[in-house]
Amino acid sequence: MNSIQRKILTMSATVLFIMVAIWVVLTYYNQKTQEQYNDILQRYLRMNEATDRSHQTISALNDYLLKPSSVKLETLKLTQAKLLKAKEGIALLRNVDNAFTLTSYINMIDSLVETSNLSVMFEEQRNPEQSAVRFEETTRIDKYITETTLTLIDKEVRTYDHFYRGIIGQSEKLKQLGMWLLSLITIILLLFTYWFSLSITKPIHRLTLAAKELSRGRFDKQIEIHSNDEISFLAKTFDRMRININNLISEIQQKAQLESELQQSKLLLKESQLRSLQSQINPHFLFNTLDTLSKKAYLDGSEETSDLIASVAGLLRYNLRRLDRAVTLQDELSVMLKYIEIQKARFTDRLHYVQEIDDSCLELKLPCLTLQPIIENAIIHAVEPLEDGGLITFRIRRDGNEAIIQIEDTGDGIDDKTVKRIMEDGPQSESQGHSTGIGFSNVVKRLRLFFGKEDVISIHSAIGQGTLVTIKIPFTEVQDDHAQAAASR
Incomplete structure (x- = not known):
């Protein structure tokens, strides 16, 4: 049916x-x-x-x-x-x-x-x-x-005299009710007939207008008919035909434009290739250049400048690693210290850094570029804006089956709303001012994905009381063996 x-x-x-x-x-x-x-x-x-x-x-x-x-x-x-x-x-x-x-x-x-x-x-x-x-x-x-x-x-x-009179009155009311019902039924049937005929003729009229538009070459006007009958199916089929024709015309126009652009591209191919070769810089060439500058500064007696250039080269080389690779906590600590040295050269006595490290935890695995963005965030918000600078304390200790990493600063702190935004989505401007381009929220997401749990990192802060970032790395059986071997050495 x-x-x-x-x-x-x-x-x-x-x-x-x-x-x-x-x-x-x-x-x-x-x-x-x-x-x-x-x-x-x-x-x-x-x-x-x-x-x-x-x-x-x-x-x-x-x-x-x-x-x-x-x-x-x-x-x-x-x-x-x-x-x-x-x-x-x-x-x-x-x-x-x-x-x-x-x-x-x-x-x-x-x-x-x-x-x-x-x-x-x-x-x-x-x-x-x-x-x-x-x-x-x-x-x-x-x-x-x-x-x-x-x-x-x-x-x-x-x-029962009133009953007889009631029967007579009721008969009159029934006559009036019959007239009203007849009038009401007539109106309802007329309205229903009008709606019924309109539900058939209106879609047909719209389909006719759409066909006229297509005959005039206008294929961009959508055919919309809201009904649940065969006319709606016909309109949808007609609209798909319109879309196919319109897509075919667009493809022909795109092909013609591509052919025109291809001809122009051939003329500029050699020039663009030459400019591309001139603009390329090999990362290894950059590292070699920094190493050469470091040695030259050392030979010239600028040992601090030499060490600083060597730290920059090591930091750049480490930052070009793939972020999906796991590294040891020792590697992260090494690159973090190079970053601290660079920032000390910038802030001199304004940057105070203290660390407490348990060597039995240094062989644990964690995502690449985890610590340096957190330290960088602490320097930007707890050292740079303060005239007297600030103190950053870095701790690594073992607590049962977990390694606790804590990064604490003496800055102005942040409110609970900002902490929640960082832990969930991260502020949109968070990556601004970071040399690595790896934001705090990116570190949170990568840590949760790497260890498969939500409470791997936490932030405790209050306005005027500084900020404490805590990372909990679980000791697996393999990691525990590596840690014990490192401690024995």
Whole structure:
């Protein structure tokens, strides 16, 4: 079943549902009214039935007294039983308006049955005078019952007069409701028909406009049709065709542009190759040059300058290593000390450096360029901005199965928000001012990736209290053997 057929079936089902709902509502109200009317009619019938049973009892008693027989006596007993049964039905009609009258009515029925039995008894005792008296009393009670029946019926009529009027008013309201429902259904069907036709004709109209745009050579306008039927599928297919044609045209234009650029590139190829050769600098040539300058400074008697140039050459050579290679803590410490020497030449007495090193930890492995960026960050923020400089303390100690590396400075410190940003994402300007280009957050990420845990590095700092960076390197079995061998040496 396709989507358009589903829409038609949905419309038909909606109309059918509305009609069924109206029929159910009207049937419910009609049934309710009919039940109330039947209930009132049953009340009248029960009262008339009691009167009829009373008359039948008087007639059966009269027949028996005129010519007594067992058959007539049986007939009398049967009519009395029917009268008593009718009395039970009368008792169910009690309400606030007829309670007293209905009680007297029931008592009269009991008196009629009792008096008729007395009349029969006196007849059986051969006392016709008393039997006749009881018969007259029974006849009088029957008249009272008839009059009381009329009285009760009159009360019922007055009681349920508002109901009859309500039925008439309800009929009028049902007529008005029918008119309103008819109008409402008409409006809903018109709106639904309009929406249904629009959901089919509008996409077709858009598809027609898109086809006209394509015929004019405009392949950059997207075809958007929001529907869930076959027209949407047709529009998507049409749009893919537009995209393919547009891509083909773009490829042809790019190829033409590339051919044009290729011709120009051929003309400038030799010149660009020459300039490229002139601009290349071999890193080994740079190292050799620095070594030559270091030796020349040494020969000229500038030993400090020679040592400084040698430190710069060693630092550059170390920084050109691949960052994904692991190195020993000894290697990191060596390059860090060269960096400290270079910075001491820059800051002289403003840079104070103290270290406490446990040699048993120097063979542990860690990522390349881990310590130098942290020291560099401490110098930039704890030494450079202060007129009196600052103190940097570097410690390596073993604590159980871990090597604890601590780098502490006496700078102004940083707030918790900045610490959190460094540990999570790192500030965007963090790498500015670093000679290596390796930022603090980059060190954090590489340490976590190398050791496979998050708590490998931590920062403790507060404004005005300096900063303490702690790195925890676990001792593996292999690393522990190397460390013990180094300690024994």
